């Protein structure tokens with residue numbers, strides 16, 4: 001949001017903005033283009049209207065849509081793409097799309113991708129020059145897994161209010177309900193809170209509240225408007241430098257930490273030759289000969305959380321359609337050596353990814369895992 005205000009002030013002439021969300025009352029404290037009368041309207045449309053009125057000579061074109069619904073023709077129109085996305089999945093998608101549009105013989109198809117994100121008092125900005133610098137996918141394994149608590153702690157020795165909430169979510173809910181927990185349903189959330197509170201009382205733990213329950217089950221980190229403003233202005237400064245060449249752009253990653261004093265730290269990430277998006281090589285995985293297909297899927301879970309996998313001989317495991325899933329399920333527990341030879345190249349697909357992943361699996365000599 002702050003990005004849009006800044007870009008307009010820099011006199012970027014045409015800004016297309018894509019956002020599928022509508023304005024919620026909880027957005028108003030940090031998304032300054034919106035006011036109470038806008039609640040329920042599309043974010044993209046209201047933001048566009050505001051900036052178009054406020055900054056003469058700038059044209060903002062709204063698109064109320066998911067980024068995944070826009071065609072290649074749409075993305076090919078732009079010189080620079082700036083993202084403020086809310087998930088790893090969406091970032092991987094746009095990264096693969098923009099890298100995929102590069103034609104090696106036409107440098108104008110290298111569209112800089114600027115990505116900004118915040119988490120509470122921390123933030124990061126990166127500038128991706130597709131096929132030149134590291135892309136988003138190159139550094140996928142840098143992403144820290146979500147904070148979780150060991151199951152033994154939450155089940156046996158809870159000490160924190162968070163342990164009680166996590167227990168109600170992971171252990172309790174599946175016992176009480178056949179229906180999956182839905183964090184967007186107020187009745188589910190209320191029950192989760194009450195159950196967690198009950199458990200906390202049994203263990204003499206205080207501090208379970210409804211808002212903590214919401215935070216833990218949704219893994220919410222509160223958004224802080226001023227951190228967003230810092231990251232948004234850094235994104236816009238990079239766009240401005242790239243558009244005008246008045247100064248070298250960020251090479252290629254900057255973290256901002258406001259949670260530990262305040263400092264910004266820029267560093268250069270290297271592109272990975274085995275990056276499935278911008279590198280040419282297949283991802284290499286080494287596993288013991290006795291490892292099963294399940295073990296293999298687990299070892300690539302960061303890259304492909306819902307992977308289907310095929311060898312040259314045919315499908316090894318397919319998540320869809322159900323009939324194929326059933327037919328290939330038995331392979332999951334088989335040792336890899338029964339399914340293919342060491343050094344084989346496999347193809348991994350995942351419904352959340354706009355590309356397929358090539359993986360070369362080698363069996364290690366000794367069988368100790």
Ligand SMILES: [Zn+2]
Pocket residue numbers: 134135136137138139271272275276277278279
């Ligand atoms: Zn890459």
